[in-house]
Amino acid sequence: MTLQLVTLYLLGINIITLAAHGIDKWKVRHHQWRISEVVLLFLAFIGGAMGTFLGMRLFHHKTQHWKFRILVPLLLILQIAALVYCRS
Numbered sequence: 001m002t003l004q005l006v007t008l009y010l011l012g013i014n015i016i017t018l019a020a021h022g023i024d025k026w027k028v029r030h031h032q033w034r035i036s037e038v039v040l041l042f043l044a045f046i047g048g049a050m051g052t053f054l055g056m057r058l059f060h061h062k063t064q065h066w067k068f069r070i071l072v073p074l075l076l077i078l079q080i081a082a083l084v085y086c087r088s
Contacts, residue, residue, distance in 0.1 A: 010047050017048030021055025041067060049076035
C-alpha cells in the first residue's frame with residue numbers, strides 16, 4: 001500500500017510541476033508575473049524532478065540556467081535511486 005501512495009504522490013507532483021513550467025513559459029510570452037525559480041526548484045526537490053526535466057525539454061524553459069541544468073538531473077537521479085531502494 002505504501003508503494004502505491006508514493007507512486008500516486010510522485011505522479012501528482014510531477015504533473016503539477018510540468019504544468020507549472022508550462023504556465024511559467026506562457027507567462028513569459030505574455031509578459032505576466034512569473035512563477036519564481038525558487039518555487040520551480042522546490043517542486044523539483046519535493047519529488048517533481050521528472051516534471052521539471054520534461055518541462056525544460058517540452059517548453060524549452062529554464063534550459064540556460066545552471067541551477068536547472070545541474071540540480072534537476074541530480075535530483076532526478078536521486079529520486080529514481082530512492083524509489084528503486086524503496087521497492088527492494
